Each structure stands twice: as C-alpha cells, then as structure tokens.
Amino acid sequence: MGLYLGLDSSTQSLSAMVIDTDTGRVVLDQSVNFGEALPQYGSPSGFLPHEDPRIKHANPLMWVAALDLLLGKLKSAGTDLSQIQGISGAGQQHGSVYLSQRLSDVPAWDIAQDLVSQVGPLLSRPTSPIWMDSSTTPQCGAIAEAVSGDARVVSITGSRAVERFTGPQIRAFYERDPEAYAATREIHLVSSFLASLLVGKTAPIDHGDGAGMNLLELASGTWSAELLAATAPALAERLPEAVPSQTIVGELSPYFVRKYGFRAGTPVVAFTGDNPSSLVGMGATEPGTAVISMGTSDTVFAAMRQPLTDPRGFGHVFGNPAGGFMCLICFANGSLAREKVAERTGLTWEAFERAILEETLPGNQGNWLLPFFIPEMTPKVLSPKVELYGNSQFTAWEQPAALARAIVEAQALSMQRHSDWIGEQPKVIRVTGGASRNRGIRQVLADVFGAEIRSLSVGNSSALGAALRAAEAVGHVPFSSLYEAFARADEASSVTPRAGATDAYGGLRQKLVERLAALGA
Numbered sequence: 001m002g003l004y005l006g007l008d009s010s011t012q013s014l015s016a017m018v019i020d021t022d023t024g025r026v027v028l029d030q031s032v033n034f035g036e037a038l039p040q041y042g043s044p045s046g047f048l049p050h051e052d053p054r055i056k057h058a059n060p061l062m063w064v065a066a067l068d069l070l071l072g073k074l075k076s077a078g079t080d081l082s083q084i085q086g087i088s089g090a091g092q093q094h095g096s097v098y099l100s101q102r103l104s105d106v107p108a109w110d111i112a113q114d115l116v117s118q119v120g121p122l123l124s125r126p127t128s129p130i131w132m133d134s135s136t137t138p139q140c141g142a143i144a145e146a147v148s149g150d151a152r153v154v155s156i157t158g159s160r161a162v163e164r165f166t167g168p169q170i171r172a173f174y175e176r177d178p179e180a181y182a183a184t185r186e187i188h189l190v191s192s193f194l195a196s197l198l199v200g201k202t203a204p205i206d207h208g209d210g211a212g213m214n215l216l217e218l219a220s221g222t223w224s225a226e227l228l229a230a231t232a233p234a235l236a237e238r239l240p241e242a243v244p245s246q247t248i249v250g251e252l253s254p255y256f257v258r259k260y261g262f263r264a265g266t267p268v269v270a271f272t273g274d275n276p277s278s279l280v281g282m283g284a285t286e287p288g289t290a291v292i293s294m295g296t297s298d299t300v301f302a303a304m305r306q307p308l309t310d311p312r313g314f315g316h317v318f319g320n321p322a323g324g325f326m327c328l329i330c331f332a333n334g335s336l337a338r339e340k341v342a343e344r345t346g347l348t349w350e351a352f353e354r355a356i357l358e359e360t361l362p363g364n365q366g367n368w369l370l371p372f373f374i375p376e377m378t379p380k381v382l383s384p385k386v387e388l389y390g391n392s393q394f395t396a397w398e399q400p401a402a403l404a405r406a407i408v409e410a411q412a413l414s415m416q417r418h419s420d421w422i423g424e425q426p427k428v429i430r431v432t433g434g435a436s437r438n439r440g441i442r443q444v445l446a447d448v449f450g451a452e453i454r455s456l457s458v459g460n461s462s463a464l465g466a467a468l469r470a471a472e473a474v475g476h477v478p479f480s481s482l483y484e485a486f487a488r489a490d491e492a493s494s495v496t497p498r499a500g501a502t503d504a505y506g507g508l509r510q511k512l513v514e515r516l517a518a519l520g521a
C-alpha cells in the first residue's frame with residue numbers, strides 16, 4: 001500500500017493527513033488546535049500576547065508538545081502508522097527557533113521522556129518570532145544599507161528586506177541580546193525544526209521556505225555570503241544547509257518508531273513552508289493557475305514562468321517545491337480581521353454568508369473600510385488602522401450586513417491590487433483555507449477578480465501538499481498523477497462573477513488606493 005503522511009504546523013494548529021496513493025483517497029485528516037489543546041502555553045491564537053502589537057512570538061515548545069500530542073492521538077485511535085511509506089511536512093513560514101546545540105550533536109531522543117522535556121533545555125532563546133512580527137523595521141533598513149540598497153536584496157533573494165523574514169529577525173536578536181546570540185549554535189525555520197525533531201538530527205532548510213529568510217541566493221540555492229554578513233556575525237555556521245525540496249533528509253528517529261509504531265527507517269522528506277506546500281496541495285506547481293489561500297494570513301500565490309519581482313516591494317519569490325519558482329503576496333489581516341468584524345457585528349458565519357449573497361450588493365452602496373485590525377505587511381501599515389467610510393449607520397458599526405461585505409471587499413481589492421505585478425489576468429482562481437468555504441466570500445472574490453473561483457475537494461492544502469511531496473520523493477509517483485487523484489476541483493463549489501459586478505468596483509478601488517497613498521502605504 002502507498003500510504004504517505006503530511007504534517008502541517010500552521011499558526012493556530014498542527015495537522016496530520018495520510019493519503020493512500022493506491023486508492024487515491026485521503027485516509028486520515030486530524031489536527032490539534034494549540035489554543036484549545038495546549039492552554040498551558042497561553043496562546044489562544046497560536047502566539048503569545050504582547051503589549052506592543054508589532055511583537056508576535058510563540059513558544060516553540062508548544063509546537064513540540066503538539067507533535068507528541070497529535071501522534072499520541074493517532075496511535076490511541078488505532079491508526080497503524082507502520083504502513084506509512086514516507087513523511088513530509090510544512091510549517092508557518094519565516095518563524096525561527098534558536099538552539100544552544102546542533103541537533104546533530106545531541107543524543108538520540110529518549111523514549112522514556114516526552115519531547116518537550118528533551119528539547120526545552122536546548123533552546124537558547126525561549127520564544128520564536130513568527131511571521132506576524134513586524135518589529136524589525138530598523139534591522140531591515142540596516143541590512144538593505146549594508147548591501148547597497150533594497151534593489152540588491154531583491155535581486156539576490158527575490159524580496160526586499162521584510163520585517164517578518166528570518167534574516168531581519170536574526171539581526172534583531174543579535175542586536176538586542178548578543179550574548180544569547182553568541183550562545184546559539186543552530187537556527188532553524190519552523191519547518192526544518194520539525195523535520196529535525198523527526199529525524200533526531202539537524203535537518204536542512206528547503207529552497208521553498210529558505211527563500212523567505214532574506215538570506216538565500218535564489219539563483220544558486222545557497223546562502224548568500226553578502227546577506228549573511230549584512231545580517232549577523234558568523235551566521236553561516238549557525239544555519240543548516242539549504243537543499244532542494246525533494247531531498248530525503250533522513251530516517252525517522254527510533255523515538256517515533258518505538259513510541260508510535262512507525263516502521264523503522266521510514267524516510268523523511270525535507271519540510272517546506274506552508275505556502276509552497278499549498279502550491280503542491282492545490283495542484284498548482286505548473287504556471288497558469290493562481291491560488292488564493294484564506295487562513296490566519298491571506299495569501300495569493302502562483303508558480304512563475306520567470307522569477308519576476310514586485311516593483312512595489314510587497315511580493316516575494318520563493319522556491320517552487322516542484323522546481324523553479326513561485327510568487328507570493330501575504331496579507332496579515334486575514335481571518336483575524338474577518339473574525340473581528342463577525343464578533344463586533346454578532347454575525348454567525350452563516351449570517352455573514354447570507355449578508356453578502358442576499359442582503360448587500362457589489363460595491364456596497366459606497367460603504368467601505370480600511371481593514372487593518374493588526375499591523376499589515378501588504379501594504380505596509382505598521383500600526384492597526386480601521387477606518388469606516390459611508391453612511392452614518394455604517395460608520396457607527398450599526399449595519400452588520402454591509403460591514404460583512406465591506407471587510408471582504410476591502411481584502412479582495414487589496415489582493416487584486418497587490419498581485420497585479422504577476423502580469424497574468426487569471427480566468428480561474430483556486431481557493432483554499434477555512435474562509436474559502438464561505439460562498440459569500442468566494443462570490444466577492446469572483447466579482448472583484450472577474451474570474452471563476454474553484455475550491456478543491458480536499459481541504460487543508462498545506463498538509464495535503466506535504467503528503468503529496470512525500471509520495472513524489474519517496475514513492476516516485478509523479479505530481480501529475482497525484483494531482484489527478486487528489487487535487488480535483490469540487491465542481492459544486494464553483495462560483496462565477498455576477499453580471500456587471502466586476503464593473504461596480506472601479507470607484508471603490510480608486511478610493512482605497514487614494515487613502516493608502518495618503519497614509520504612505
């Protein structure tokens with residue numbers, strides 16, 4: 001049997017998906033929500049509260065605990081993990097983990113203790129900055145200046161120096177706590193950290209996730225000496241190797257074999273970032289298919305014909321796990337912003353959907369809002385900024401239906417504006433992520449982009465992508481046949497633009513652009 005396991009450690013949960021390549025079916029799909037299952041880490045939304053809204057860190061031990069917890073749940077539910085032929089995974093991008101020893105130098109994990117008690121003493125920094133952190137503006141400036149400007153950072157790494165990217169975060173750590181930096185022997189991404197736990201030694205960083213660090217030279221797939229030097233001293237010796245995403249990074253450590261019943265020697269394929277993994281899970285690794293993912297962050301991404309870069313500086317180029325490159329634009333105000341509007345208006349998600357589909361019209365009769373409930377990276381708005389424009393009832397938060405439409409229209413218009421540099425007008429867009437299950441939200445996307453919006457039959461594209469990557473690298477099953485079986489469109493969910501709707505957005509788009517320009521964003 002061809003069973004492959006994909007893991008996905010996102011901002012708010014850890015998921016496991018098992019696919020069977022013989023039958024073309026998903027045979028297991030389970031997750032643990034960090035806030036609910038591990039309340040002792042004090043992170044209801046997956047990160048630690050902080051008075052400064054720009055600072056967003058998580059306790060990496062929460063991710064470690066989630067791994068033992070999830071595998072334990074699978075075992076107690078009677079899942080036979082000895083049938084798994086290969087494992088891969090994905091992690092929230094950019095987040096970093098700091099260790100006082102190289103994982104290759106520590107003794108094998110002891111089955112008599114849990115992982116948290118063994119990994120805890122190895123941390124040289126108790127918390128991990130995650131992708132939502134926007135506190136490193138001075139470090140971004142310093143890195144760009146050290147290599148003679150942002151254009152140089154873009155030409156080497158595919159992105160400007162960006163607050164949440166790992167290089168600026170490492171520089172900030174070095175500046176704020178040089179002693180702890182000196183005591184750090186190894187720095188991982190969330191993805192390579194989890195892969196390292198599984199293989200019980202230092203796992204490399206793949207090109208998909210590595211490109212989100214402002215440290216990887218895209219052209220060669222190796223760390224850029226110039227950017228390493230601009231970031232922190234002796235950084236090269238603290239980073240794992242950078243490798244192509246299809247690399248098998250080792251065999252599962254005996255800890256997992258003995259504790260959870262995996263087969264000895266189960267191969268582990270390099271973990272990647274959640275977005276590159278979703279590119280695979282959405283069957284979109286060939287150019288021509290754009291994807292919108294609506295989760296904690298909203299992202300727009302696509303495989304690229306050539307590695308173009310964003311002239312406005314918000315978009316990124318990452319490695320495509322199937323080879324070549326992908327582009328990505330990320331918006332921090334995704335589900336947290338939608339949830340804020342739902343909370344404040346008291347709308348359930350069903351009512352939210354009805355409000356968009358039945359109670360309001362495209363263009364929202366001139367009511368609109370700026371949707372920055374938390375600091376935003378695209379466009380750059382470093383302090384929360386929510387502004388309501390329109391009739392007095394709307395601006396007083398008293399028109400729930402119009403508010404539901406307004407948040408989604410603002411998000412969709414921003415996605416459209418900030419993805420225009422990709423240079424392709426997609427006729428079909430594939431959508432994934434929790435919010436994409438809402439037909440109202442899909443309808444707004446269809447109307448704003450003037451494109452057909454399709455969901456796939458399997459949800460959690462990042463965990464699926466991880467399982468598919470394991471099947472391709474270990475089982476040598478080509479992506480094309482995996483996509484036929486697992487990345488099928490769910491025809492019933494398809495939504496097309498309503499007549500005349502796309503034209504209703506001209507004025508609104510202009511107002512949004514003008515307001516953002518006035519804010520300097």
Ligand code: XUL
Nearest residue numbers: 092093131274297299330
């Ligand atoms: C991408 C990004 C987010 C995280 C979410 O650049 O920052 O989409 O990967 O987990």
